Amino acid sequence: MRTWILGAACMAMAGLAACSNSTRAPQGPGVCYHVVQDGEEVRFNVLAEDVESIEFCAARLEEMRLNFLRLGGSTQQVAGAYQGQFIFIERAGVYFGQTLEGGRFFALARTGDGRLAIPGVIQREPAPEAAD
Template sequence: MRPFSIVAVSLLAAATALTGCVKQTKAPFESGVCMHVVEQKDGTLKYNPVARNVPGMEQCAAELEGMRIRFIRMGSPIRELTGAYQGKFIFVQKDGIYLGDTYEGARFMSLVRTGDGRLAVPGAMPAQ
Protein backbone atom coordinates (compact mmCIF):
# COMPACT_ATOMS: atom_id res chain seq x y z
CA MET A 1 0.00 0.00 0.00
CA ARG A 2 1.15 3.49 -0.71
CA PRO A 3 1.68 5.90 2.22
CA PHE A 4 -1.08 8.20 0.92
CA SER A 5 -3.71 5.45 0.84
CA ILE A 6 -2.72 4.27 4.35
CA VAL A 7 -3.24 7.81 5.66
CA ALA A 8 -6.57 8.13 3.84
CA VAL A 9 -7.83 4.83 5.23
CA SER A 10 -6.77 5.72 8.78
CA LEU A 11 -8.45 9.15 8.54
CA LEU A 12 -11.65 7.54 7.27
CA ALA A 13 -11.60 5.05 10.15
CA ALA A 14 -11.06 7.87 12.69
CA ALA A 15 -13.92 9.93 11.24
CA THR A 16 -16.25 6.92 11.35
CA ALA A 17 -15.33 6.26 14.97
CA LEU A 18 -15.99 9.87 15.95
CA THR A 19 -19.47 9.93 14.42
CA GLY A 20 -20.50 7.26 16.91
CA CYS A 21 -19.69 9.64 19.79
CA VAL A 22 -22.14 12.37 18.74
CA LYS A 23 -25.38 12.40 20.74
CA GLN A 24 -28.36 11.70 18.47
CA THR A 25 -31.72 11.90 20.19
CA LYS A 26 -34.47 10.27 18.13
CA ALA A 27 -38.12 11.28 18.34
CA PRO A 28 -40.58 8.68 19.62
CA PHE A 29 -42.78 6.91 17.10
CA GLU A 30 -46.42 6.97 18.14
CA SER A 31 -48.73 6.60 15.18
CA GLY A 32 -50.85 9.72 14.64
CA VAL A 33 -49.73 11.53 17.81
CA CYS A 34 -48.45 15.12 17.49
CA MET A 35 -46.24 16.14 20.43
CA HIS A 36 -44.78 19.32 21.84
CA VAL A 37 -41.16 18.78 22.92
CA VAL A 38 -39.72 20.65 25.90
CA GLU A 39 -36.04 20.54 26.79
CA GLN A 40 -35.64 20.11 30.55
CA LYS A 41 -32.94 21.77 32.66
CA ASP A 42 -30.97 18.51 32.80
CA GLY A 43 -30.94 18.29 28.97
CA THR A 44 -33.54 15.53 28.66
CA LEU A 45 -36.60 15.97 26.46
CA LYS A 46 -40.20 15.85 27.67
CA TYR A 47 -42.88 14.91 25.13
CA ASN A 48 -46.38 16.35 25.67
CA PRO A 49 -49.17 15.12 23.36
CA VAL A 50 -50.90 18.03 21.57
CA ALA A 51 -53.26 16.10 19.27
CA ARG A 52 -54.11 12.50 18.47
CA ASN A 53 -55.27 10.91 15.20
CA VAL A 54 -53.28 13.49 13.20
CA PRO A 55 -53.16 12.23 9.59
CA GLY A 56 -49.85 13.80 8.50
CA MET A 57 -46.76 15.79 9.35
CA GLU A 58 -48.16 19.01 7.82
CA GLN A 59 -51.22 18.81 10.08
CA CYS A 60 -48.99 18.31 13.11
CA ALA A 61 -46.94 21.35 12.05
CA ALA A 62 -50.20 23.33 11.78
CA GLU A 63 -51.21 22.20 15.30
CA LEU A 64 -47.82 23.35 16.63
CA GLU A 65 -48.08 26.68 14.77
CA GLY A 66 -51.53 27.24 16.29
CA MET A 67 -50.11 26.47 19.72
CA ARG A 68 -47.26 28.93 19.13
CA ILE A 69 -49.72 31.67 18.15
CA ARG A 70 -51.91 31.01 21.23
CA PHE A 71 -48.81 31.23 23.47
CA ILE A 72 -47.87 34.58 21.90
CA ARG A 73 -51.42 35.93 22.37
CA MET A 74 -51.20 35.02 26.08
CA GLY A 75 -48.00 37.08 26.37
CA SER A 76 -45.39 34.34 26.20
CA PRO A 77 -41.91 35.51 25.16
CA ILE A 78 -41.30 32.15 23.41
CA ARG A 79 -41.37 32.60 19.63
CA GLU A 80 -40.03 29.19 18.56
CA LEU A 81 -40.96 25.68 19.62
CA THR A 82 -40.21 22.08 18.86
CA GLY A 83 -42.53 19.17 18.22
CA ALA A 84 -42.36 15.53 17.23
CA TYR A 85 -44.44 13.38 14.92
CA GLN A 86 -43.93 9.71 14.09
CA GLY A 87 -40.17 9.61 14.62
CA LYS A 88 -39.35 13.07 13.22
CA PHE A 89 -38.69 16.35 14.99
CA ILE A 90 -40.55 19.48 13.84
CA PHE A 91 -38.86 22.83 14.53
CA VAL A 92 -41.25 25.81 14.34
CA GLN A 93 -39.04 28.88 13.87
CA LYS A 94 -39.53 32.50 12.84
CA ASP A 95 -38.60 31.90 9.19
CA GLY A 96 -40.48 28.63 8.74
CA ILE A 97 -40.80 25.01 9.74
CA TYR A 98 -37.88 22.59 9.63
CA LEU A 99 -37.79 18.81 9.98
CA GLY A 100 -35.04 16.66 11.46
CA ASP A 101 -34.38 12.99 12.07
CA THR A 102 -32.59 13.81 15.34
CA TYR A 103 -32.85 16.66 17.84
CA GLU A 104 -29.19 17.64 17.48
CA GLY A 105 -28.72 16.86 13.79
CA ALA A 106 -29.35 18.58 10.48
CA ARG A 107 -32.66 20.32 9.84
CA PHE A 108 -34.39 20.57 6.50
CA MET A 109 -36.80 23.31 5.40
CA SER A 110 -40.37 22.06 5.04
CA LEU A 111 -42.49 25.22 5.01
CA VAL A 112 -41.50 28.90 4.70
CA ARG A 113 -43.28 31.99 5.99
CA THR A 114 -44.83 34.29 3.43
CA GLY A 115 -44.70 38.08 3.78
CA ASP A 116 -47.89 38.09 5.84
CA GLY A 117 -46.75 35.29 8.18
CA ARG A 118 -48.60 32.36 6.61
CA LEU A 119 -46.81 29.09 5.88
CA ALA A 120 -46.28 27.82 2.34
CA VAL A 121 -44.28 25.14 0.52
CA PRO A 122 -40.88 26.56 -0.54
CA GLY A 123 -41.06 27.84 -4.11
CA ALA A 124 -44.87 27.96 -4.17
CA MET A 125 -45.03 31.75 -3.83
CA PRO A 126 -44.07 33.86 -6.88
CA ALA A 127 -40.95 35.98 -6.53
CA GLN A 128 -41.64 39.71 -6.25
Protein backbone atom coordinates in the same frame (compact mmCIF):
# COMPACT_ATOMS: atom_id res chain seq x y z
CA MET B 1 2.64 -0.68 16.97
CA ARG B 2 -0.04 -2.83 18.59
CA THR B 3 -0.74 -0.15 21.17
CA TRP B 4 -1.22 2.44 18.46
CA ILE B 5 -3.72 0.22 16.56
CA LEU B 6 -5.60 -0.60 19.77
CA GLY B 7 -5.75 3.11 20.65
CA ALA B 8 -7.06 4.02 17.19
CA ALA B 9 -9.74 1.32 17.43
CA CYS B 10 -10.83 2.60 20.85
CA MET B 11 -11.05 6.17 19.53
CA ALA B 12 -13.17 5.02 16.58
CA MET B 13 -15.53 3.11 18.87
CA ALA B 14 -15.84 6.13 21.17
CA GLY B 15 -16.69 8.30 18.18
CA LEU B 16 -19.41 5.92 17.08
CA ALA B 17 -20.81 5.76 20.60
CA ALA B 18 -21.02 9.56 20.71
CA CYS B 19 -23.02 9.58 17.47
CA SER B 20 -25.58 7.14 18.85
CA ASN B 21 -26.50 9.42 21.78
CA SER B 22 -28.61 11.74 19.64
CA THR B 23 -32.22 12.23 20.72
CA ARG B 24 -34.76 10.39 18.58
CA ALA B 25 -38.44 11.27 18.19
CA PRO B 26 -41.22 8.86 19.26
CA GLN B 27 -42.71 6.70 16.50
CA GLY B 28 -46.37 6.85 17.62
CA PRO B 29 -48.59 6.77 14.51
CA GLY B 30 -50.63 9.96 14.08
CA VAL B 31 -49.47 11.53 17.37
CA CYS B 32 -48.17 15.11 17.35
CA TYR B 33 -45.84 15.99 20.23
CA HIS B 34 -44.61 19.28 21.67
CA VAL B 35 -40.94 18.86 22.61
CA VAL B 36 -39.67 20.59 25.73
CA GLN B 37 -35.94 20.78 26.49
CA ASP B 38 -35.09 21.43 30.13
CA GLY B 39 -31.32 21.34 30.32
CA GLU B 40 -30.34 17.83 29.25
CA GLU B 41 -33.82 16.39 29.84
CA VAL B 42 -36.17 16.16 26.85
CA ARG B 43 -39.92 15.72 27.37
CA PHE B 44 -42.48 14.80 24.72
CA ASN B 45 -45.96 16.19 25.51
CA VAL B 46 -48.87 14.94 23.40
CA LEU B 47 -50.35 17.92 21.55
CA ALA B 48 -52.81 16.12 19.25
CA GLU B 49 -53.76 12.61 18.19
CA ASP B 50 -55.01 11.27 14.84
CA VAL B 51 -53.00 13.90 12.95
CA GLU B 52 -52.94 13.17 9.20
CA SER B 53 -49.42 14.33 8.29
CA ILE B 54 -46.31 16.09 9.52
CA GLU B 55 -47.52 19.34 7.89
CA PHE B 56 -50.72 19.25 9.97
CA CYS B 57 -48.64 18.63 13.08
CA ALA B 58 -46.52 21.68 12.18
CA ALA B 59 -49.74 23.69 11.82
CA ARG B 60 -50.89 22.57 15.29
CA LEU B 61 -47.52 23.59 16.75
CA GLU B 62 -47.76 26.99 15.04
CA GLU B 63 -51.28 27.41 16.42
CA MET B 64 -50.01 26.59 19.92
CA ARG B 65 -47.12 29.08 19.53
CA LEU B 66 -49.51 31.86 18.43
CA ASN B 67 -51.91 31.15 21.31
CA PHE B 68 -49.04 31.42 23.79
CA LEU B 69 -47.98 34.74 22.23
CA ARG B 70 -51.55 36.07 22.50
CA LEU B 71 -51.54 35.16 26.19
CA GLY B 72 -48.41 37.24 26.74
CA GLY B 73 -45.70 34.64 26.15
CA SER B 74 -42.47 35.46 24.38
CA THR B 75 -41.42 32.12 22.88
CA GLN B 76 -40.73 32.57 19.17
CA GLN B 77 -39.34 29.07 18.49
CA VAL B 78 -41.14 25.80 19.14
CA ALA B 79 -40.06 22.20 18.64
CA GLY B 80 -42.27 19.20 18.06
CA ALA B 81 -42.19 15.62 16.84
CA TYR B 82 -44.28 13.45 14.53
CA GLN B 83 -43.72 9.78 13.66
CA GLY B 84 -39.96 9.77 14.21
CA GLN B 85 -39.29 13.25 12.74
CA PHE B 86 -38.59 16.46 14.63
CA ILE B 87 -40.34 19.69 13.66
CA PHE B 88 -38.76 23.09 14.34
CA ILE B 89 -40.97 26.20 14.08
CA GLU B 90 -38.73 29.22 13.61
CA ARG B 91 -38.99 32.80 12.38
CA ALA B 92 -38.10 31.90 8.78
CA GLY B 93 -40.45 28.92 8.64
CA VAL B 94 -40.57 25.23 9.48
CA TYR B 95 -37.68 22.79 9.43
CA PHE B 96 -37.72 18.98 9.78
CA GLY B 97 -34.94 16.81 11.19
CA GLN B 98 -34.18 13.18 12.05
CA THR B 99 -32.65 14.05 15.45
CA LEU B 100 -33.00 16.90 17.89
CA GLU B 101 -29.31 17.79 17.67
CA GLY B 102 -28.65 16.99 14.01
CA GLY B 103 -29.17 18.72 10.69
CA ARG B 104 -32.46 20.16 9.55
CA PHE B 105 -34.02 20.73 6.17
CA PHE B 106 -36.35 23.53 5.14
CA ALA B 107 -39.97 22.40 4.70
CA LEU B 108 -42.42 25.33 4.96
CA ALA B 109 -41.80 29.03 4.37
CA ARG B 110 -43.58 32.01 5.86
CA THR B 111 -45.59 34.12 3.46
CA GLY B 112 -45.59 37.92 3.65
CA ASP B 113 -48.46 37.86 6.14
CA GLY B 114 -46.85 35.21 8.38
CA ARG B 115 -48.74 32.13 7.21
CA LEU B 116 -46.93 28.90 6.39
CA ALA B 117 -46.78 27.54 2.83
CA ILE B 118 -44.82 25.03 0.78
CA PRO B 119 -41.88 27.05 -0.67
CA GLY B 120 -42.59 26.19 -4.33
CA VAL B 121 -46.19 27.39 -4.04
CA ILE B 122 -45.31 30.96 -3.06
CA GLN B 123 -45.61 33.19 -6.10
CA ARG B 124 -43.94 36.55 -6.20
CA GLU B 125 -45.19 39.42 -8.33
CA PRO B 126 -43.07 39.79 -11.46
CA ALA B 127 -40.87 42.84 -11.65
CA PRO B 128 -42.37 45.61 -13.78
CA GLU B 129 -40.95 45.73 -17.27
CA ALA B 130 -38.88 48.75 -18.14
CA ALA B 131 -40.43 51.11 -20.67
CA ASP B 132 -38.35 51.68 -23.78
